[in-house]
Amino acid sequence: MTAATIISGKQISEEIRKGIALEVEQLSKQNIRPGLAVVLVGDDPASHVYVRNKEKACQDLGFYSEVHRLAAESSEDEVLALVDKLNAQASIHGILVQLPLPKHIREKAIIDAIAVEKDVDGFHPVNVGNLVIGDDSLLPCTPAGVIEMIKRTGIQIAGKHAVVIGRSNIVGKPVALLLQRENATVTMCHSKTHNMAEIASQADILVVAIGRANMIDASYVKPGAIVIDVGMNRLESGKLAGDVDFESVKEVSGPITPVPGGVGPMTITMLMQNTLLAAKRLNGLN
Numbered sequence: 001m002t003a004a005t006i007i008s009g010k011q012i013s014e015e016i017r018k019g020i021a022l023e024v025e026q027l028s029k030q031n032i033r034p035g036l037a038v039v040l041v042g043d044d045p046a047s048h049v050y051v052r053n054k055e056k057a058c059q060d061l062g063f064y065s066e067v068h069r070l071a072a073e074s075s076e077d078e079v080l081a082l083v084d085k086l087n088a089q090a091s092i093h094g095i096l097v098q099l100p101l102p103k104h105i106r107e108k109a110i111i112d113a114i115a116v117e118k119d120v121d122g123f124h125p126v127n128v129g130n131l132v133i134g135d136d137s138l139l140p141c142t143p144a145g146v147i148e149m150i151k152r153t154g155i156q157i158a159g160k161h162a163v164v165i166g167r168s169n170i171v172g173k174p175v176a177l178l179l180q181r182e183n184a185t186v187t188m189c190h191s192k193t194h195n196m197a198e199i200a201s202q203a204d205i206l207v208v209a210i211g212r213a214n215m216i217d218a219s220y221v222k223p224g225a226i227v228i229d230v231g232m233n234r235l236e237s238g239k240l241a242g243d244v245d246f247e248s249v250k251e252v253s254g255p256i257t258p259v260p261g262g263v264g265p266m267t268i269t270m271l272m273q274n275t276l277l278a279a280k281r282l283n284g285l286n
């Protein structure tokens, strides 16, 4: 068997970002500059890295950006007041509150407060509802990135059996809905599924977002299947591992994403794409 193709999120991101940069240049002729506000509460080191990467992506693409770094002990009311202010600010088209938030702040209260048309994370219940019924909405970034990567393999999604392992609100559920929208036949598995390897190994497209390092080995994978690994687990060694045991699975799978360098970089690229889309819509374009 020939070696599996590696789906590079880094490379696909670069291609998409070139297109975004061109659109930003076009919009500048109409005096429109996409603007993203990121709200970061607390000291989580990984979150600080992700937010810096978002800031850098904005700089690289010519977006306006604001990062609001708040102390860990900030109150829910303080965060809500900031979100209200950003909702009303004309230079801001996208608002992203970095998760996780400190325990004393209710994520739901904050997400619900973001203006639906500026919710570039696609986490607001109205955007989630529109996704469910198939209406236009801002799509959550990681799931949108997963679909983009599958499409770029050139393998048709329609009619295929897709299995999604994991049922979180931010990855598993929306990925399953988006695959269904692409006319795949979708099965969802989760931590309570009994015969997971048996089900997974029937998939033409396997998306894994279960949050357990290297759990999915070759016994879960049908020969030639597309495998998308959304997992990001920090090992004690400091190394980053996906949910898929890449070394064993790549021997049987078709196109497969690595970790790092797979789905991760796509998340930030899709955020830029959503912010561009929100900017266009808020300016009466699109």
Ligand SMILES: Nc1nc2c(c(=O)[nH]1)N[C@@H](CN(C=O)c1ccc(C(=O)N[C@@H](CCC(=O)O)C(=O)O)cc1)CN2
Pocket (backbone or CB within 6 Å): 050, 096, 097, 098, 099, 100, 121, 141, 142, 232, 240, 259, 260, 261, 262, 263, 264, 265, 266, 267, 268
């Ligand atoms: N409001 C949000 N919070 C969080 C989201 C989100 O989409 N919206 N997702 C994650 C964090 N995240 C973006 O915010 C994110 C995580 C990881 C990557 C990434 O590029 N990962 C690299 C590896 C980085 C490393 O070495 O640690 C990769 O996979 O190659 C991008 C974005 C949770 N919070």
Ligand SMILES: [Mg+2]
Pocket (backbone or CB within 6 Å): 166, 167, 168, 172, 190, 191, 209, 210
């Ligand atoms: Mg889960």
